[in-house]
Amino acid sequence: MKVDSVPTLTPNTLGDHIFKTTGWQSIQNIAVNNFHINRLEDVREALKFPTAPHRKTVIDFILVTHGSMIRRLGLDRYEVPANTFVFLAAHQISLDEWMSDDIRGYYCHFDISLLTKYWQKQDLEQDFPFLKFLGNPLVTVDNEVFANVLPLVKRLEVEFRKSRAESTDLFRLYLLTLFTELKASLQLASDGKTSLPENIPPGRLDNAALRITQLYKKALTQQIHEKQSVAEYAELLHISPNHLNKCVKKATGKSARNLLDDILLLEVKVLLARTDLSISEIAYRFGIEVPGNFARFFRAKTGKTPTEYRLMD
Known part of the structure; x- marks a missing residue:
């Protein structure tokens, strides 16, 4: 695939850009084109690191349950440990720099239209700041919260594998429930303090x-x-x-x-x-x-x- 800038990839063109072998694909749901989820450990060996810089037309998040990885979003570099979500807004430049050999977890992407059937985009970003283009993309949860959110991610995977069009409403409900749990976790963790991206040097808050x-x-x-x-x-x-x-x-x-x-x-x-x-x-x-x-x-x-x-x- 020849490009003349950092490419903007759709779900259909993403695989050829990030996998070592052209045409390699993770599990697909032919009945749904606005949602995807797979296990990191199922595709780790097929990925070529670092992936080339790219943009996506969809929002994505990765949940690392074991091991760690490094993801670059725009000009920022984030180390993602276990029990951590890292979110990527649509059309933001990104690349995955590295994943540990023992990585386990989930990759999920979805089109914003999946969530905006009953919501406005600005309302979603206001309620869930980690979905913003300029938001802090990392959400690390404690063991109690992790025990609550992991079953939601697993339910998304189970429903996705059923490959049926009527799953769309369940994807929407599970995602909104997941994001609401993460929002509550962030509010408890911050205790009224301002959360800054990791690349901001200490003492430079303005x-x-x-x-x-x-x-x-x-x-x-x-x-x-x-x-x-x-x-x-x-x-x-x-x-x-x-x-x-x-x-x-x-x-x-x-x-x-x-x-x-x-x-x-x-x-x-x-x-x-x-x-x-x-x-x-x-x-x-x-x-x-x-x-x-x-x-x-x-x-x-x-x-x-x-x-x-x-x-x-």
Whole structure:
């Protein structure tokens, strides 16, 4: 599959992107096209790590019940231990970097339409913040909560394997019940405290700076092909470049330019690995008209030249 950017994958095209062998598929439910669930241990050996960066048209979550994994969401890297859910919003750039050999758990994805039959999307995100594009994606539960939510995930799997169209309403009810249990767990755990993404350095809490940084990250993932300067994103967010840089520095310890370069690098790696575009053509797509400048940028970030990276397996 040739692409000209980080690809946006549907459930039908996801398998060819993440599995080692073309055409390899996990169990499918031919009667339902807006929901899927499988066991991590059933597909672990078929996955090629790290998976190439991609977006999905569906929301997904992974529940790790044993072992651990590392998932990258946009510019953030999350270590996911046992008894932990990690959520991914639709159209967010992600890749799975690693899973332990002893991993056990569940992968589930669903189309937002499955839940919005009786709900508005904004209401769902308000009630369940881990579904937001800018939300904290990790939900770690204690043993008591785990004992309550695991049977719900198992029921989703059992119903999915029945492969019948009338399961849709049960998927919706089980998911909403699961998310309500997780929401209650988060409220008890926070005890009124603010929950921050793990990549925010200690002592750097500034809600305004954090909000601007999150909006900047979202804009980067969506518009990196059209905008490659900090000034353009500052204009989009209606703030000065200096203020944007100060906010990003306060929230992440990195400059606004550093974050832009990081997301640019994600896109460039996909083009090098999955297209036949020349290095000069790739550089030109991102506003770098001198190939030598592009090569120096890439080597500084990765330790390899673009050609060396392209030749890697």
